[in-house]
Amino acid sequence: MRAYDVILKKRNGHELSKEEIEFMVDGFVKGEVPDYQMAAFLMVIYFKHMNADERYNLTEIMARSGDSIDLSFISGIKVDKHSTGGVGDKTTLVLAPMVASCGLPVAKMSGRGLGHTGGTIDKLEAIPGFKTTLTEAEFKKNVKAHLIAVVGQTANLAPADKKIYALRDVTATVDEISLISSSIMSKKLAAGADAIVLDVKVGSGAFMKDIASATDLARAMVDIGKKHGKAMVALITDMDKPLGYTVGNAIEVEEAIDTLKGNGPTDLETLCVELGAQMLKLGKITESLSSAKEMLKDSIKSGNAIKKMKEMIESQGGNPSVVDDTSLLGVSKNTFELKAWKDGYVTSMDAEGIGIASMKLGAGREKKEDKIDLSVGIRLSKKTGDSVKMGETLCTLYYNSEEKLKAAIEVVKTSYNLSSVRPQKIGIIHGVVE
Amino acid sequence: MRAYDVILKKRNGHELSKEEIEFMVDGFVKGEVPDYQMAAFLMVIYFKHMNADERYNLTEIMARSGDSIDLSFISGIKVDKHSTGGVGDKTTLVLAPMVASCGLPVAKMSGRGLGHTGGTIDKLEAIPGFKTTLTEAEFKKNVKAHLIAVVGQTANLAPADKKIYALRDVTATVDEISLISSSIMSKKLAAGADAIVLDVKVGSGAFMKDIASATDLARAMVDIGKKHGKAMVALITDMDKPLGYTVGNAIEVEEAIDTLKGNGPTDLETLCVELGAQMLKLGKITESLSSAKEMLKDSIKSGNAIKKMKEMIESQGGNPSVVDDTSLLGVSKNTFELKAWKDGYVTSMDAEGIGIASMKLGAGREKKEDKIDLSVGIRLSKKTGDSVKMGETLCTLYYNSEEKLKAAIEVVKTSYNLSSVRPQKIGIIHGVVE
Numbered sequence: 071m072r073a074y075d076v077i078l079k080k081r082n083g084h085e086l087s088k089e090e091i092e093f094m095v096d097g098f099v100k101g102e103v104p105d106y107q108m109a110a111f112l113m114v115i116y117f118k119h120m121n122a123d124e125r126y127n128l129t130e131i132m133a134r135s136g137d138s139i140d141l142s143f144i145s146g147i148k149v150d151k152h153s154t155g156g157v158g159d160k161t162t163l164v165l166a167p168m169v170a171s172c173g174l175p176v177a178k179m180s181g182r183g184l185g186h187t188g189g190t191i192d193k194l195e196a197i198p199g200f201k202t203t204l205t206e207a208e209f210k211k212n213v214k215a216h217l218i219a220v221v222g223q224t225a226n227l228a229p230a231d232k233k234i235y236a237l238r239d240v241t242a243t244v245d246e247i248s249l250i251s252s253s254i255m256s257k258k259l260a261a262g263a264d265a266i267v268l269d270v271k272v273g274s275g276a277f278m279k280d281i282a283s284a285t286d287l288a289r290a291m292v293d294i295g296k297k298h299g300k301a302m303v304a305l306i307t308d309m310d311k312p313l314g315y316t317v318g319n320a321i322e323v324e325e326a327i328d329t330l331k332g333n334g335p336t337d338l339e340t341l342c343v344e345l346g347a348q349m350l351k352l353g354k355i356t357e358s359l360s361s362a363k364e365m366l367k368d369s370i371k372s373g374n375a376i377k378k379m380k381e382m383i384e385s386q387g388g389n390p391s392v393v394d395d396t397s398l399l400g401v402s403k404n405t406f407e408l409k410a411w412k413d414g415y416v417t418s419m420d421a422e423g424i425g426i427a428s429m430k431l432g433a434g435r436e437k438k439e440d441k442i443d444l445s446v447g448i449r450l451s452k453k454t455g456d457s458v459k460m461g462e463t464l465c466t467l468y469y470n471s472e473e474k475l476k477a478a479i480e481v482v483k484t485s486y487n488l489s490s491v492r493p494q495k496i497g498i499i500h501g502v503v504e
Numbered sequence: 505m506r507a508y509d510v511i512l513k514k515r516n517g518h519e520l521s522k523e524e525i526e527f528m529v530d531g532f533v534k535g536e537v538p539d540y541q542m543a544a545f546l547m548v549i550y551f552k553h554m555n556a557d558e559r560y561n562l563t564e565i566m567a568r569s570g571d572s573i574d575l576s577f578i579s580g581i582k583v584d585k586h587s588t589g590g591v592g593d594k595t596t597l598v599l600a601p602m603v604a605s606c607g608l609p610v611a612k613m614s615g616r617g618l619g620h621t622g623g624t625i626d627k628l629e630a631i632p633g634f635k636t637t638l639t640e641a642e643f644k645k646n647v648k649a650h651l652i653a654v655v656g657q658t659a660n661l662a663p664a665d666k667k668i669y670a671l672r673d674v675t676a677t678v679d680e681i682s683l684i685s686s687s688i689m690s691k692k693l694a695a696g697a698d699a700i701v702l703d704v705k706v707g708s709g710a711f712m713k714d715i716a717s718a719t720d721l722a723r724a725m726v727d728i729g730k731k732h733g734k735a736m737v738a739l740i741t742d743m744d745k746p747l748g749y750t751v752g753n754a755i756e757v758e759e760a761i762d763t764l765k766g767n768g769p770t771d772l773e774t775l776c777v778e779l780g781a782q783m784l785k786l787g788k789i790t791e792s793l794s795s796a797k798e799m800l801k802d803s804i805k806s807g808n809a810i811k812k813m814k815e816m817i818e819s820q821g822g823n824p825s826v827v828d829d830t831s832l833l834g835v836s837k838n839t840f841e842l843k844a845w846k847d848g849y850v851t852s853m854d855a856e857g858i859g860i861a862s863m864k865l866g867a868g869r870e871k872k873e874d875k876i877d878l879s880v881g882i883r884l885s886k887k888t889g890d891s892v893k894m895g896e897t898l899c900t901l902y903y904n905s906e907e908k909l910k911a912a913i914e915v916v917k918t919s920y921n922l923s924s925v926r927p928q929k930i931g932i933i934h935g936v937v938e
Contacts, residue, residue, distance in 0.1 A: 073674075074675070074676055077675060077676040078676040081547075081550070081676050104539075105538075105539070105540040106539040106542070106543035106671060106674070106675060107543070107674060107675055108540070109541070109544040109547075109675075110543040110546070110547045110675035110676065110677065112544070113515075113543075113544045113547035113548060113551075114547060114676075116515070117547075237540060240507075240508055240541060241508070241511060241540060241543075241544035242512040242544065242548075243544065
């Protein structure tokens with residue numbers, strides 16, 4: 071077999087066999103297929119796409135290119151959750167304690183990632199003392215004793231995907247559904263869950279800008295998972311404005327804690343209840359979605375959810391007092407308030423712009439090597455649909471550098487569209503794919 | 505500027521500026537744009553193509569990436585000819601002496617090239633003593649004294665094209681019109697002629713399999729040339745069967761000599777008269793195509809053309825006696841005759857198959873490093889349209905190795921389609937693009 075012939079075959083519109091995809095992926099990982107042939111191959115896939123069988127095979131081949139996590143120490147159904155990413159997405163911080171407090175074990179490996187803010191693992195590090203690296207024994211002990219542990223990805227998960235993604239990132243071949251779905255699902259498969267709930271975000275702050283393409287991506291991932299014998303469900307959720315009212319790291323943990331106490335924003339709480347209900351149902355904790363939702367709402371009302379958060383923080387070496395005094399999270403002291411320049415409504419927001427502004431403040435990484443400032447970020451006072459009076463605060467920027475503040479203000483200003491048009495209210499859940 | 509953004513822009517269907525194409529090509533040559541980004545870029549062009557301005561710019565940038573040949577020592581209009589290549593294409597060997605004998609100076613640099621047989625330069629080396637490398641002084645002296653010199657490409661012509669072509673060759677991005685046309689034209693522009701006659705071949709033995717795509721390619725090249733101020737004309741010519749009756753090296757020189765003496769096959773003579781007439785007209789040797797054709801036919805009848813061939817051979821150190829005794833060319837002594845397996849007609853031929861058989865005999869290079877056996881090849885007795893009786897010779901294979909002969913017979917057999925269907929006679933010229 072020659073890489074040239076595989077590229078040519080796909081380029082000319084023919085379906086690739088498992089052996090052909092294997093030849094390309096394994097060959098690339100081993101250094102036998104050079105990066106220029108892989109780059110040409112990826113661009114061919116960008117234009118010609120892959121069918122369900124090809125996606126299944128690509129996912130399978132990348133999933134078994136590295137370690138497989140063994141979760142057999144947990145009895146019952148192991149349920150995982152994955153978000154395609156958005157601005158102000160602190161869902162895991164709220165959802166994990168909620169579902170754990172309902173009896174579903176959470177053994178989660180999360181990423182750091184590039185982007186507007188840190189990943190879940192970065193955010194958790196805003197909690198003084200919190201250890202995001204546990205030994206395997208500690209991890210297992212915590213999941214057994216507390217039903218919850220959230221740690222960084224230390225294992226060698228799907229290295230083929232990692233290597234291919236790095237090439238996609240520099241060759242303009244990231245945004246293609248076969249490649250996105252197989253990339254995400256290869257890591258999920260290697261992570262060892264039996265059931266996976268996907269949160270596919272759509273809108274100005276998401277990778278997928280319209281519901282049709284978000285649904286296509288959800289369908290692709292659900293189908294790949296099912297073909298691998300996993301129970302799957304995907305929610306299509308709104309990311310046309312940031313999730314909740316905070317974008318950053320410490321500031322997002324604060325909002326997560328508020329939400330677990332019942333004082334959070336509606337969109338975030340609703341999203342966590344909806345995702346959590348799917349998890350509890352897939353995990354057979356309860357039969358129906360409606361009873362699952364009741365359980366989750368109760369976990370907040372009863373205080374069980376915030377108690378579980380405290381328990382997790384303590385079990386991973388963090389200071390549990392942050393739950394009662396969020397000022398311990400260390401949000402920066404310097405603030406700048408962006409004021410509305412006219413009366414009217416927030417007609418729309420460029421959620422991505424808010425994310426970029428947050429990154430410019432130092433809350434996210436532009437390059438892998440960048441260090442995150444956990445204390446900075448943006449607190450929104452107004453979001454799409456809210457009415458504003460001239461001079462009212464639209465949002466508050468938490469900063470540590472005047473220079474970075476300036477760059478952030480530039481972007482955040484143009485991310486608010488104020489006009490006399492009151493937009494329709496849009497719910498957080500756009501659809502379900504299962 | 506970043507390579508990523510240029511790839512993305514073109515991928516999304518936008519026109520590239522000259523600066524953007526320059527950034528990619530010059531960057532690639534300098535090693536600043538890595539081969540994997542260039543490979544992705546080339547695949548984008550394969551799918552999205554380039555418009556006339558982009559092609560013009562790409563050609564220009566590649567043309568000036570190396571040396572430019574200065575032909576100003578020749579007075580008057582400098583006319584060049586280029587063939588897109590086919591099986592049994594010995595046109596230059598016939599055409600160059602013909603037009604030179606009519607008063608048009610021929611200062612030609614030819615290639616060796618990969619393929620079914622050697623290039624013009626390899627073929628010329630079948631003439632004992634013939635030097636395909638001359639000093640600049642010798643080259644100029646010969647063109648001035650004899651109006652003819654044919655040498656190998658020694659100059660650093662369009663190295664950007666060379667480097668890009670090498671990458672296209674291994675990434676399945678060769679067969680795209682923008683890339684083909686700019687590649688050919690960049691070398692032609694650097695070669696310094698004022699006027700260029702293109703021989704765009706079409707059919708089973710050519711790169712372009714149908715007249716529509718051959719015409720598109722011709723149009724693209726003619727337009728690029730004109731935009732650069734060159735006088736241009738392209739003929740679309742038949743390559744659905746090999747040109748003439750010989751495929752190889754020494755054996756093709758033999759047929760070229762026969763043709764210059766007036767004893768050649770009609771298709772080859774007609775093609776040379778048609779191409780030559782365009783050259784004489786562009787070179788302002790005569791006003792009309794019809795008078796040019798008369799001059800060229802006369803050059804054969806009068807013996808001036810073969811005399812010019814002898815003159816060229818002598819002036820480049822070769823043994824001019826080959827013109828009178830072609831056995832001096834050293835065609836191999838071992839022959840195998842392929843016989844017709846039934847009565848009927850040669851309904852069609854796979855010209856490329858005949859070419860591959862010739863390569864398998866050793867007449868062409870599969871890889872750059874391969875050594876050519878100039879003495880082997882195939883002499884056709886029957887071509888498309890001819891009637892055959894069972895047991896009659898279809899073609900004769902000249903060989904030096906039984907093993908290679910076997911491999912060649914396998915291919916050559918399946919390249920003849922014998923049936924009771926008499927195909928329509930097809931002329932050698934399918935069209936003119938100017």
